[in-house]
Amino acid sequence: MEIVNRRLTLAEFRGLIATFDFGPISPDKLVIHHTWKPTQATWAGQRSINGLKAYYEGKGWPAGPHLFVAEDGIWLFSPMNKDGIHAGTLNFHSIGIEVVGDYDNEVWSGQTKANALGVIKVLMDRLSIPQGQVFFHRDVSPKTCPGRAITKEWLFAELATVRVMPRIPRLAEDGPLSISAPVPSTNPSTFVPVPEWAMEAVRFVTDHQLFEVKNDDDIRDAVKFHRFYQLIQSSHG
Numbered sequence: 001m002e003i004v005n006r007r008l009t010l011a012e013f014r015g016l017i018a019t020f021d022f023g024p025i026s027p028d029k030l031v032i033h034h035t036w037k038p039t040q041a042t043w044a045g046q047r048s049i050n051g052l053k054a055y056y057e058g059k060g061w062p063a064g065p066h067l068f069v070a071e072d073g074i075w076l077f078s079p080m081n082k083d084g085i086h087a088g089t090l091n092f093h094s095i096g097i098e099v100v101g102d103y104d105n106e107v108w109s110g111q112t113k114a115n116a117l118g119v120i121k122v123l124m125d126r127l128s129i130p131q132g133q134v135f136f137h138r139d140v141s142p143k144t145c146p147g148r149a150i151t152k153e154w155l156f157a158e159l160a161t162v163r164v165m166p167r168i169p170r171l172a173e174d175g176p177l178s179i180s181a182p183v184p185s186t187n188p189s190t191f192v193p194v195p196e197w198a199m200e201a202v203r204f205v206t207d208h209q210l211f212e213v214k215n216d217d218d219i220r221d222a223v224k225f226h227r228f229y230q231l232i233q234s235s236h237g
């Protein structure tokens with residue numbers, strides 16, 4: 001079985017997905033799982049991935065789920081441009097997402113929660129997947145997967161509050177004082193010159209993962225936020 005075997009941060013995952021080639025027919029649904037075992041406590045990163053690979057190979061499967069989402073990051077497992085094997089009839093044109101842990105009695109928490117919500121949001125946005133196409137394994141299986149504590153009501157309420165880690169502004173090729181600032185309703189490839197003090201503010205909100213900077217309004221918000229922060233700092237300093 002071939003696996004991608006890379007561990008990404010959520011920001012890296014977002015960057016990957018932005019330009020990822022999902023193949024001739026894009027996935028049109030997500031299937032959420034939990035590993036049950038390994039639990040969060042017994043997850044051991046690369047060793048766990050190796051163990052899971054051996055487990056699926058032992059079943060004679062040519063593929064497994066696409067992603068394992070854990071405290072230590074987002075592990076790319078089976079390639080996302082091919083169908084995986086994880087959910088029977090839902091294997092076709094879906095992305096299988098395993099959240100590491102046992103969620104029969106508790107909901108996601110910590111970095112696992114942030115990573116899981118972020119991954120789901122990034123994929124829903126990029127692939128235009130509506131809520132009705134976000135499945136749980138138990139929708140087609142007698143298992144409790146992705147855990148009894150995880151309900152769609154809870155998941156979609158949580159997703160509504162998620163701000164995915166900001167994209168690092170892309171520097172324009174013609175100079176360091178421009179960032180790509182697509183204005184949604186006009187020309188998406190317009191490059192708007194931004195002075196260095198505004199770039200500093202953009203870097204501030206980006207580094208602190210406050211919000212995503214993707215248009216002029218976001219840049220203005222970043223500048224306001226940064227000035228406000230500086231004011232507070234100076235009044236305490």
Ligand SMILES: [Zn+2]
Nearest residue numbers: 033034137145
């Ligand atoms: Zn499952």
